[in-house]
Amino acid sequence: NIFRILADLSHLASIVILLETIRKARQIDGISLKTQILYVLVFCTRYLDLLTFRWTSLYNTLMKFFFIGTSVYVVKLMQDCKLTNPVSYKDMMFRDTFQIKYLLGPCALLALVFNYKFTVLELCWSFSIWLESVAILPQLFMLSRSGKASTLTTHYIFALGLYRALYIPNWIWRYYSENRLEKLSIFTGLLQTALYSDFFYIYYRKVMKGRGFELP
């Protein structure tokens, strides 16, 4: 359906914006390495089903490889910055102080409690869906601490948040058209979108009106 296509396109767009930002500017100011590492973990644990070769569609498979590949590539580009732009790297590390163990622990626990089947594949999938819902927190924490961000960085966060928000009408659509109700994704998707809500509001008030992102 249209919502799901738009959501996936928004997800693709967010990654393209991020890659272009890092490659063009040759700096990583305001981008959280911790959030990017969490996304590598999210995609690697979610798409383990690639190894079972029970592929849903060519579209799904290609997208899965794309998300795993680009998330690893982003982390590599950011690590390269240690050599090519040490000032920017040090500045980023100085601000990227969110303790991710407070996300990893609870997500592992939630995966053990809420899952569709007690198998390695399903537990990893559940872990990834919980982790994705909170993976943006180090990035948002960094943003709130520095108080401002480059417009491109905010476009990246917006596109990334929009992707999960657009999955919500997709789930409503699928409930009525296929009687499909996949509770874990829906709950974590709502949680994820809620975490973005503050950001969305400021983005709408400031960036969309061309005023640049600055926190009150």
Add this chain to the structure above:
Amino acid sequence: NQKQNLHDEL
């Protein structure tokens, strides 16, 4: 069939 499509989203 329902089960196979459980994770058909990204």
